[in-house]
Amino acid sequence: MENRKTAAKAHSPQSHPAPQQAVVVGGGISGLLAARDLHAAGFHVDIYEASGVWGGCVGSHEVAGTVLDSGAESFATRNTAVADLAAELGLAEKVVAPNPAGAWVWLPDGPVPLPRTGILGIPSDLNAPEVRAALGTSGVLRASVDARLPVAVGTTEEVSSVAELVRLRMGKRVLERLVAPVVAGVHSADPEKLDVDAVAPGLRAGIREHGSLAAAVAALRATGQPGSAVAGLAGGMHTLVTALVDELVAAGVGMHPGHRIKAVYRDGTDPGQAPEDEKYDGGAPAPWTVDWEHGTDRGFTAAQLLVVATDGPAAVGLLAPELPELEAFMPAPGPDIRLVTLVVDVPELDSAPRGTGILVAPGVPGIKAKALTHATAKWEWLADSTGPGTHVLRLSYGRAGVKPSDAVRLTPATPREDDLVATALADASALLGIQVTEADLLGSDIVRWRGSLPFAAVGHQAKMAQVQAVAAKVPGLVLTGGWMNGNGLAAVVSGTRRAVRAAVDAAQRM
Numbered sequence: 442m443e444n445r446k447t448a449a450k451a452h453s454p455q456s457h458p459a460p461q462q463a464v465v466v467g468g469g470i471s472g473l474l475a476a477r478d479l480h481a482a483g484f485h486v487d488i489y490e491a492s493g494v495w496g497g498c499v500g501s502h503e504v505a506g507t508v509l510d511s512g513a514e515s516f517a518t519r520n521t522a523v524a525d526l527a528a529e530l531g532l533a534e535k536v537v538a539p540n541p542a543g544a545w546v547w548l549p550d551g552p553v554p555l556p557r558t559g560i561l562g563i564p565s566d567l568n569a570p571e572v573r574a575a576l577g578t579s580g581v582l583r584a585s586v587d588a589r590l591p592v593a594v595g596t597t598e599e600v601s602s603v604a605e606l607v608r609l610r611m612g613k614r615v616l617e618r619l620v621a622p623v624v625a626g627v628h629s630a631d632p633e634k635l636d637v638d639a640v641a642p643g644l645r646a647g648i649r650e651h652g653s654l655a656a657a658v659a660a661l662r663a664t665g666q667p668g669s670a671v672a673g674l675a676g677g678m679h680t681l682v683t684a685l686v687d688e689l690v691a692a693g694v695g696m697h698p699g700h701r702i703k704a705v706y707r708d709g710t711d712p713g714q715a716p717e718d719e720k721y722d723g724g725a726p727a728p729w730t731v732d733w734e735h736g737t738d739r740g741f742t743a744a745q746l747l748v749v750a751t752d753g754p755a756a757v758g759l760l761a762p763e764l765p766e767l768e769a770f771m772p773a774p775g776p777d778i779r780l781v782t783l784v785v786d787v788p789e790l791d792s793a794p795r796g797t798g799i800l801v802a803p804g805v806p807g808i809k810a811k812a813l814t815h816a817t818a819k820w821e822w823l824a825d826s827t828g829p830g831t832h833v834l835r836l837s838y839g840r841a842g843v844k845p846s847d848a849v850r851l852t853p854a855t856p857r858e859d860d861l862v863a864t865a866l867a868d869a870s871a872l873l874g875i876q877v878t879e880a881d882l883l884g885s886d887i888v889r890w891r892g893s894l895p896f897a898a899v900g901h902q903a904k905m906a907q908v909q910a911v912a913a914k915v916p917g918l919v920l921t922g923g924w925m926n927g928n929g930l931a932a933v934v935s936g937t938r939r940a941v942r943a944a945v946d947a948a949q950r951m
């Protein structure tokens with residue numbers, strides 16, 4: 442086993458200036474992208490991923506012979522970050538829009554189509570038939586008060602939860618019947634706790650600019666790429682990870698799957714003070730050393746630049762021994778979610794009875810899922826690959842504050858996950874209005890995402906600015922990932938690129 446000192450010494454001083462060494466911790470989309478951008482900027486890069494597979498939440502699995510996304514399956518088009526990255530990786534042609542049929546929402550009194558021109562379920566057009574159907578006359582009347590309220594309502598500093606903003610401007614019915622199901626389904630969060638500025642940047646500023654919340658939603662939708670608010674990749678989002686990994690391998694980046702970083706050490710912030718034996722590669726000091734574990738092997742790698750691209754609790758856990766100020770910012774783990782994928786042979790589903798899928802409002806009796814995605818109705822490429830009559834349904838379990846095991850009442854007597862498939866079949870039948878039984882099942886899989894979808898609680902942005910301020914005081918440290926940038930690929934990709942660019946610029950100035 443190497444020790445810390447030999448890790449630094451292994452890179453013996455050379456007479457010519459050598460590229461700087463960067464270590465990336467975490468092989469999700471943010472870590473892989475950071476590795477790519479650092480390599481392009483001339484760094485020697487090593488990337489360490491605790492699990493045996495790359496991509497983190499952008500995962501894949503094979504169900505009934507079809508490779509499907511097991512986590513993220515689309516990206517927001519409010520910025521071009523993901524589409525630009527796809528194009529750089531040669532995947533421009535693969536960017537596809539979902540079926541414009543849109544999704545539905547299941548309210549306590551039954552299913553209705555979800556307004557298509559909303560953000561977080563907040564409607565931009567109160568005259569749209571779907572909005573009228575979901576809210577009823579009294580709900581629409583209350584929501585229309587938004588247009589007459591002063592712009593200060595909901596835009597003061599104190600108001601920043603999604604729920605508070607919507608309640609103040611459009612009323613309780615919009616919140617309960619449109620916003621809560623979308624927020625639960627997409628962010629696994631309670632709108633009372635979700636920070637509106639983090640999940641819909643620019644929305645509150647838009648109220649001041651355009652005069653109402655509905656107008657702000659319309660304006661924000663118009664700034665994105667035309668068409669749908671999300672897009673996907675033909676073949677699945679996981680093909681982005683495959684392309685990134687292939688490129689990193691070809692570029693000679695040090696890829697270390699199955700390597701968990703146990704600890705990171707900082708060897709002094711003043712490069713001039715670094716001990717002689719911790720200087721390497723052209724004499725540049727290596728302020729960071731990571732301590733990795735791979736099975737029974739253990740070792741150390743030294744670097745001038747450390748990128749921590751893990752989930753929040755892991756990042757704070759690794760850095761707090763060296764940066765105790767971070768301890769105060771230990772984030773709560775995200776919710777425990779289970780995704781049940783069913784591949785079924787049910788030709789009646791070719792009619793896509795609930796469009797691309799259905800979100801379930803909290804408190805709907807008898808249905809335990811919080812959302813169902815009808816993946817073959819949503820993505821044409823997938824329907825083409827499975828063929829007519831065969832359908833991919835993905836149901837998610839686990840609302841904020843409710844464990845999936847509670848939601849589906851797994852008792853000590855019936856703790857088997859198989860029960861969740863039976864529950865998913867029953868939920869799918871109810872939600873789609875078409876019987877889907879065990880006899881129709883071609884394959885199924887249950888994927889558990891524990892703590893992977895942290896949501897931005899009120900005050901998130903201010904807190905993350907403080908975390909960035911702590912990190913910025915330390916040379917050669919980059920913190921990135923969903924917990925810093927906000928959930929979702931659009932935020933993670935753009936935030937990671939920004940953070941890496943800043944670190945490269947700082948390294949070049951030194």
Ligand SMILES: Cc1cc2nc3c(=O)[nH]c(=O)nc-3n(C[C@H](O)[C@H](O)[C@H](O)COP(=O)(O)OP(=O)(O)OC[C@H]3O[C@@H](n4cnc5c(N)ncnc54)[C@H](O)[C@@H]3O)c2cc1C
Nearest residue numbers: 467469470471491497498513514515702751922923929930
């Ligand atoms: C079920 C699900 C569905 C989603 N759907 C969508 C969607 O449709 N659209 C969308 O835009 N977003 C979606 N998201 C969110 C999006 O996938 C994430 O925001 C994004 O992928 C986060 O990427 P990341 O690299 O920051 O983190 P992660 O993907 O969590 O990667 C972090 C990596 O760090 C590794 N790691 C942790 N600790 C260590 C350590 N000590 N040493 C080494 N490695 C370590 C982990 O194993 C992990 O692979 C979804 C998320 C989930 C969970």
